[in-house]
Amino acid sequence: MTIDQAIEIEEVPTSAVEFLHIQVDVADTDNDDALRDILRRTLRDTARNLVSESAVIRLKLTGRTRRRWQVLRDQDVWKETAAQYARETGTLWLDKVVFDLSDTAEPGHSATDELAEIMKAISEEPGFSETCRAEIEGILQELAPQRRAELLPDEAAMDQLARRLAEAGAKRILARMKGATP
Amino acid sequence: MRIERLSLDFFGHFTGKVLDFGKAGQASDFHVIYGSNEAGKTTTMEAYLRLLYGFPHREPYGFQHQRQNLRVSGLLDIGGETRLFTRLPSRSGNLWGEADAALPETAIASHLGGLSLDDYRSLLCLDDDTIEKGGEDIASARGDIGRLLFSAAAGVADLNAVLEQARAEANGLYKKRASTTRVAELKRELGEVETNIRTLDVSAHAWRKLKDALQAAKAEEAQSRQARDALRAEQAQIAALRRALPKLGEMGRLADEIADCANYPERIDINPEDLVAMRTDRGQADAELRRLLDELDEAEKARAALVMDADRLALGEQLNDLDELRSRTQTAVLDLPRRERAHDEALSDMARIAQDLGAPEGCDVTALVTSPGEIAILEDLRDKMRDAAAAWETEQREIAGLQTRITQAQKAHQSLLEDPPQLGLVDLLKRFDADALAPAIATATQAIASADTAQEQALDALFIGACTFSALPVCPADPSTAADTAQRHADLSEKLGRFDDRLERLDEDIAAVKAKTTRLSEDARIASDEVEREARARRDSLWQAHRETLTSESADSFAPAMKTVDDINAARLAHASELGELRKLLQDLADAEARATTTREQRDGLAEQARELESQVHGLCSQIGLPALSPSAFSDWVALHAKAITAERQRNRLAEHHRETLDRAERLRQALTPLVALETPTIDAALQAARRHAETERLYQDKVRAASDKTAALEEDLERRQGEKEALEDASRKSALAWKTRVDDLFGEMLSPDRLIAAPGQLRELREHDAKRLQAARQVSTMQDDQRRFTEATGSLGSRFGIGESDPLDTFRRLRELAEQAQADKSQHEKLGTRLEDGATRRTELEAKLEDIARKVVELGAVFPETVDTSTIDALRTSVGKGLDVIVKRERIAEIERQILDDLSLRRVEEARQLLADETATTLEAKALSLETDLNLAEERMSTATGARANAERDLGNVTGGAEIAELVERRATLQMQIEEAVLDYLEWDFGLRLAEDAIRRYRDRHRSDMMAATERAFAELTNGAYQKLLTQPDGASEILLAVDASGTPKQIGDMSKGTRFQLYLALRAAAYEQMVAQGVQLPFFCDDVFETFDEDRTRAACRLMEQIGRSGQAIYLTHHRHVVEIARDVCDTQPIIHLL
Incomplete structure (x- = not known):
């Protein structure tokens, strides 16, 4: 309350850390340099506009790019690159990098594309789902009971997990094949 | 898609290089780009890839043009539409279309069938490197034909490595019962953390005990703190009293000091420093006023002394x-x-x-001075006079020269007339019209010579053997009769031949039959009919003898003969069939002999006819004087003779035709002969010499005519010039007269015209x-x-x-001094007047200032009571100083009072006085020392209690509130999440790999037959049938690719030569291309000299394969081998288009 009876509201930051979800649109990146630039710029801007002293960030790369396969192939490199840029700012801590990219080109007619179609078809077959479920059940023994319960609260969650993992795995392998030649 | 034109605008060492592949339209779209080493073949292929996919960040082809200047453009035929694309090296917006508008990357990328740059390079842009890389992968695919086919079709050069690496990564994350995976490591750490947590945990009883101890310690600490605080308060009170005691004393002293100044004002707003300044101001004003009055006096006097005139x-x-x-x-x-x-x-x-x-x-x-106009007229008159005289003289000189030249010309003309060359030839040649006659003569001579030659050749053709003819002989036979005779003779000869053949065959038949009869009779030992007849005759004669005698002797004689006949008969009976055959043969023989006889008779008749014809011909030959010729030779000769007659007639006709021309030629020759000084010249030689003479004659006549013309012209000129000379003479005279008249008019007797001629300029x-x-x-x-x-x-x-x-x-100078002095006095007078006016103004100001100061002193003194002296500035200053001192002391008393009241927490000073009434400094000090001792004891008690409480807290904190357990618990949670993430990551890889493996198997099953068949076909074609078949052999879970050679032996890829391996890789690419085309993707296929290791036959096959690829798409082969170009031209049904770099 000021002298002239007006009410002013201002934000006074009191937190030491904030948690941020950052989406980066990489649609216009035609090469590695451009992608590196956009990552560095985004992280630097985030660090500059921070309210608290530091932040934990989760980075999500989105957009339609023709370099989708190459980025997916080198996802470990990109994770490390993003973590390094975050460290350089001195205030950001990278929690995770999520890749949610789509391809610009229409599905082509190459053998890899055909393979992708076959893989998609197989993943929808009951036999494969059964194999996946068995595999998941077998490996779940490695997890702590409470983690198990959180991960798979019910029957449907199991199928969903199997489907998600199979889809992601297929993309990963295809990315490797697409960019296999050095 | 196909490339129609590729322009390397700025790329590599090329500037503006254009390769035009033209429109598709031929049966096969196969191009060969030929260029020597370093001509830029690979550069061309790379430029094409740049056009499709852009420039890389590090560009090896930016050595001549800088990277930012590089540019490649091309016309691409996409679905029947031709579009222009240009590729620039900028980071974004580097693909331009027509009218230099930037295009999105998809404008090209969406037509590449999903192939990335690397895919395109390893599948459709083959050079030694890429074909080998793909090949090595095939060799090291350890036999999975599915992977192999997929590798070939997808252009994934190192599929095995990809899958293996993925599997290794998955295994690095998790593997059952393995101890080095990430999951295993995390679990190990988790186990350690859990053990630690268990070790550090304690029981509930021990915890409660510790908690009670802490409670007790806290209570003890609170009590001791309370006691200590009470002592501290008391100590503070004593200290405050000790501070207040001297202050009360000071307060009383100050009050006494200002007791007589009660009526002094509470506030004085006068600064003593202002009073000092005021006094200074008054002193300065006084002094300045005095000085000013003196100055004004002096100025007044000086002004009075100045006199103004x-x-x-x-x-x-x-x-x-x-x-x-x-x-x-x-x-x-x-x-x-x-x-x-x-x-x-x-x-x-x-x-x-x-x-x-x-x-x-x-x-x-001065009388001689004339106007410029007159001078100009005089000069003009003189110039005219001079010009006229000069013109007249020139004319005279030229007339003299002309007369000399006329004389020379007349002499030259005369000398020409006196010495003429030989004349008359020109007329003669004209009369005979030699120009038209000469070619006619040549034509006639040539025609007759040709006819002569033809006639001679015809005569030469009649020569036979030693028989020659100088003139055409008389031939009694006409060609048709001779030909008829020859024909008849030939027919007879042919018939004779046929009869001879027949006779020969008959003789052979007879001989054969005879041989057969002999053999038959010998084989069967059959007695011949003669022998039988002889035996029978002998028996009959012996029988006759026996019958006559009927003796045993005769009987004995008869008996062998009888037996012989019987034997013969018996034998003949036994060999009845042979005998029958023999009989037949004998009959055939007789038949044949009869036919032979008839034939021979006919033949002899024909031979007689032939001989007759020959003798007729021989008679004719001898009549002509020829040796004896066969009828056909004679017929030929007669035909030649007829030709010779024709040639002779032709020659005679020509001679008649040209006779008139030749007669004229002869007459001309005879007319020329005496004139050309040649001994019996030919017509050509005579004409040639005559033409020379005629030329000389024509030249001479031209010269004579020219000399005569020249003389006439000169004489005419002389006449004209003489007329002109008279006119000039007259003009000269007139101008001299005009000059003289003008000079006389102007100067009379004073100047003579003749003297003036020389210098009118004067x-x-x-x-x-x-x-x-x-x-x-x-x-x-x-x-x-x-x-x-x-x-x-x-x-x-x-x-x-x-x-x-x-x-x-001098007078003027003195006057000037006088005037200047007067002026100086005037300005001095004015200056003094100004000074006096300024002084008066200043004096008024100073007087006002002094009055103002006096008024202020009175005003300031009014605040003091009447008893205080404030009449002068100094007295006022003293009063002000004292007043201010009183005010300061009053404030000090108030300040001390406030301090005492604050310190002792009292309201009135009287209470403080009462409180301290019985105290002295000594009593207060004694109290303070006693309290000090008590307080020390209380402090000790409290620090002991605090230590006990802290220890109790620590003990309890160790049990529950410590960070270690919390950290361990947190770590445990983190590890559990990390394990979960690793497991999920593993599952992702694992599922992906399973899917890929399954999918590749299905891909193989789906495409195996097509791909294998296509590869097999291409490979058989490339090796010219040396490898007809490809096989797959199961090898555990996978299969090995084998090629079956001509001898039927299966061979692994590793056992093939480099060339054959390359052919297999090329076959795989060709099959993949076929697959792509079947899926609707048509892209240009480049090969950069990959046939180098192929022998000539296989190079031919490879060229045919490229042509075949060109039929379904576009094939471009880059080479520096001339022989490959020639082979391609040679073997392709549709000629490949050759481009030179």
């Missing part, structure tokens, strides 16, 4: 008016003698010129000198006038002011 003051103006005249007079003093001298010099120059022009001595030279000079003379005279008169006026003016002024100098300039 209006007459003298006006003198300055008058002198200024005279000043210009003065300066002119002063200049004239120096200039006048010079001007007079110039006047005299001009006059003497004029006299000299007059003398030069021949004027009489002492005449008036008249101009005379005129210039006269102008100078007149100017000098004018200046002298003006100066003298000025001097007179100046002297008069200064004289009158000098007498008015009492100055009597002789030189008017």
Whole structure:
């Protein structure tokens, strides 16, 4: 309350850390340099506009790019690159990098594309789902009971997990094949 | 998609290089790009890839042009539409279309069938490197045909490595019962953390005990703190009293000091420093006023001493008016003698010129001065006179020259007429029309010569053996009869031949039959009919003898004969069939012999006819004188003879046809012979010589005509010039008269026209000198006038002011001094007036200031009571100082009072006085020392209690509140999440790999037959059938690719030669291309000299394969081998298009 009876509201930051979800649109990146630039710029801007002293960030790369396969192939490199840029700012801590990219080109007619179609078809077959479920059940023994319960609260969650993992795995392998030649 | 034109605008070492692949339309779209080493074949292929996929960040082809200047463009045929694309090296927007508009990357990328740059390179842009890389992968695929086919079709060069690496990564994350995976490591760490947590945990009882101990310690600490705080309060009170005691004393002292100043004001707003400044101001103002009054007095006196005279003051103006005249007079003093001298010099120059022009001595030279117009007229007249005289003289000279030339020309003409060459040939040649006759003669001669040759050849053709003919012999036979005879003879000969053949065959038949009968009779030992007849005759004769005698002897004789006949008969009976055959043969023999006889008779008849014909022909031959010829040879000869007759007739006709021409030629030759000095010349030689002479004659006549023309022209010219000469002479005379008349008009007797001719220019000079003379005279008169006026003016002024100098300039100077003095006095008077006015103003100001100060002193003193002296500034200052001191002391008393009240927490000072009434400094000090001791004891008790409480807290904290357990718990949670993430990551890889493996198997099953068949076909074609078949052999879970060679032996890829391996890789690519085309993707297929390791036959096959690829798409082969180009041209049904780099 000021002298002239007006009410002013201002934000006074009191937190030491904030948690941020950052989406980066990489649609216009035609090469590695451009992608590196956009990552560095985004992280630097985030660090500059921070309210608290530091932040934990989760980075999500989105957009339609023709370099989708190459980025997916080198996802470990990109994770490390993003973590390094975050460290350089001195205030950001990278929690995770999520890749949610789509391809610009229409599905082509190459053998890899055909393979992708076959893989998609197989993943929808009951036999494969059964194999996946068995595999998941077998490996779940490695997890702590409470983690198990959180991960798979019910029957449907199991199928969903199997489907998600199979889809992601297929993309990963295809990315490797697409960019296999050095 | 196909490439129609590729432009390497700026790329590699190329600038503006264009490769035009043209429109598709041929049966096969196969191109060969030929260029030597370093011509830029690989550069071309790379440029094409840049056009499709852009420039890489590090560009190896930016060596000539800088990277930012590189540019590649091309026309691409996409679905029947031709579009222009340009690729630039910028980071974004680097694909341009028509009209230089940036295009999205998808404009090309969406037509590449999903192939990335690397895919395209390893699948459709083959060079030694990429074909080998793909090949090595095939060799190392360890037999999975599915992977192999997929590798080939997808262009994934190292599929195995990809899958293996993925599997290794998955296994690195998790593997059952393995100890080095990430999951295993995390679990190990988790186990350790859990053990630690268990170790650090304690029981509930122990915890409660510790908690009670802490409670007790806290209570003890609170009590001891309370006791200590009470002692501290008491100590503070004693300290406050000790501080207040001296302050109360000071308060009383101060109150006594200001007791007599009760009526002094509470506030004084006077700064003693202001009073000091005021006193200084008054002193300064007093001093300045005194000085000012003195100055004013002096100025007044000085002004009274100055005398002002209006007459003298006006003198300055008058002198200024005279000043210009003065300066002119002063200049004239120096200039006048010079001007007079110039006047005299001009006059003497004029006299000299007059003398030069021949004027009489002492005449008036100014009379000789004429206007410029007159001078110009005189000069014009003189020039005309001179020109006329010169023209007349020139004309005279030229007439003399002309007369000389006429004489020479007449002589030359005469000498030509006296020495003519041989004449008449021109007329002769014209009469015979030699120009038309010569080619006619040549034609005639040539035609006759040709006919002669033909005739001679025809005669030569008649030569047979030693028989020759100098003239055409008479032939009694006509060609048709001879041909008829020859034909008949030939027919007879042919028939004779046929009869001979038949006879021969018959003789052979007879011999054969005879041989057969002999063999048959020998084989069967059959007695021949003669033997049988002889035996029978012998028996019959012996029988006859026996019958006659009927003796045993005769019987004995008869019996063998009888037996012989019986034996013969028995034998003949036994061999009845042979006998029958023998009989038949004998009959055939007789038949054949009969036919032979008839045939021979017929043949002999024909031979007789032939001989007759031959003898007829021989008769004719001998008649002509020829050796004996066969009828056909004779017929040929007669035909040649007929030709010879034709040739002879032809020749005679030609001779008749050209006779008139040749007769004329002969007549011309005879006419020319005496004229050309040649011994019996031919017509050609005579004509040639005659033409030479005729040319000479024509030249001579031209010369004579030219000489005569020249003489006539010169004479005509002479006549004309003589007329002109008279006219010029007249003009010269007239102009001389005009000159003389004009000079006489102007100067009369004073100047002679003849003297003037030489120098009319001197008249101009005379005129210039006269102008100078007149100017000098004018200046002298003006100066003298000025001097007179100046002297008069200064004289009158000098007498008015009492100055009597002789030189008017000196008088002027003195007057100027007088005027300046008057002016100086005037300005001094004005200055003093100003000073007096300023002084008066200042005096008024100072007086007002002094009054103001006095008024202020009175005002300031009013705040003090009547008893205080404030009459002067100094007294006021003393009073103010004392007043301020009183105020300070009053404030100090109030301050001490406030401090005491604050310190002791009291309201009134009287209470403090009461409190301290019985105390002294000594009693208070004793109390303070006693309290000090008590407080120390209380402090000790409290720190002991605090230590006990802290220990109890620590013990309890160790049990529950410690960070270690929390950290461990947190770590455990983190590890559990990390394990979960690793497991999920593993599952992702694992599922992906399973899917990929399954999918590749299905891909194989789906495409195996097509791909294998296509590869097999291409490989068989490439190896020219050396490898007809491809096999797959199961090898555990996978399969090995084998190629079956001509001998039926299966061979692994590793066992093949490099060339054969390359052919297999190429076959795989060709099969993949076929697959792509079947899926609707058509892209240009490049090969960069991959046939190098192929032998010639396989190179041919490879060229055919490229042609075949060109039929379904576009094939481009880059090579530096001329022989490959030639092979491609040779073997392809549709000629490949060759481009030269």
